[in-house]
Amino acid sequence: MGIEQTAPAPGDSNSNFLLTTLDDVVSWARKNSLWPLTFGTSCCAIEMMMATGASRHDISRFGAEVVRATPRQADLLIVAGTIVKRMAPVLRRLYEQMAEPRYVIATGSCTISGGPFIYHSYTTLRGISDVVPVDVFVPGCPPRPEALFYGILTLQKLIQEEETIGKPGYRRKPVTAALPPNMSIDEIKEEMAKLLEQQAIVKDPLKGDSTEFMRGR
């Protein structure tokens, strides 16, 4: 909460006071009133609606339930769904229309890397990082509402910890999750590549035969 010190005056219970910094108060207010923009292009948007609209996963616990239909009133852009070449300029314009400070959460495989449309797609962008600066990536296809909440909580942590009035919009990037103990990132990469080589086989429509996926990449 940013409360650094509570010091009751000796012998007087009516004169309690708090000490904090303006930065902390402003960041606290910002992180607890994120207003998302109504934006969804495919199936991730259904899960986002589950998170924002349904009673079961109540997004207003985190102060982010006021979904706005105009970018002028929103400060959180949840990119939910596949972005194609023709959508990219529209997405960029929406981002630029939002008032600063503005935050971006990218949910789902498509916004991270292109997801299932990496190969043989003439139009799907392979990740939206080139179009808008992303604060938090939420993996999944689509991610469950709990994952989206985790993304929102991570963003709140970023806003609280890093952003100040002197440096608006400054956030530490990228966000990486904690690694499992006794494991390096290179070992995980190696293992994933091995698994892909063993299991994933896709059919090349031109050759007509099965080509092993990711071999030699």
Add this chain to the structure above:
Amino acid sequence: MEKAALLETITALIPNAKVIEEGVDRPAIELPPAHLPEAAKLLHDTDDFAFDMLCAHTAIDRIDDGKFELIYQLYSTKFHHYLMLSVKVDREHPVVPSVSSVWRIAQWHEREVYDLFGVLYDNHPDLRRLFLEDDWQGHPLRKDYRDDFMLTME
């Protein structure tokens, strides 16, 4: 009309129609492209069929056969029966007569198929791209389509 009776009446009226037996779950016939306009008019106007609605029109790139297979899904709001119409055209010269004079909605469907497959429709009033940019090169749903943006397996 029952499936067998419907197909029998259609083949009696349109001698060039060939009944498709395999891989379909509804009455289906195949037509040579040249006979498409008159057959479409017959199917639409004959009171026994009254196929007054074109639900969908799409194409399949049969690259191994060197053909585009054009699919027309017809429906009758009067009798509530369906018919699938299949027309195969040469991949090198994909020109077929438009059916937009019979079903006006076909204008949109045919523009989409032209946009993504490059099938040319004769007598279409306004054959332009529908989804892609006007200066797009090529037709991306063709199986041999490649461009600089695309990642491929090779």
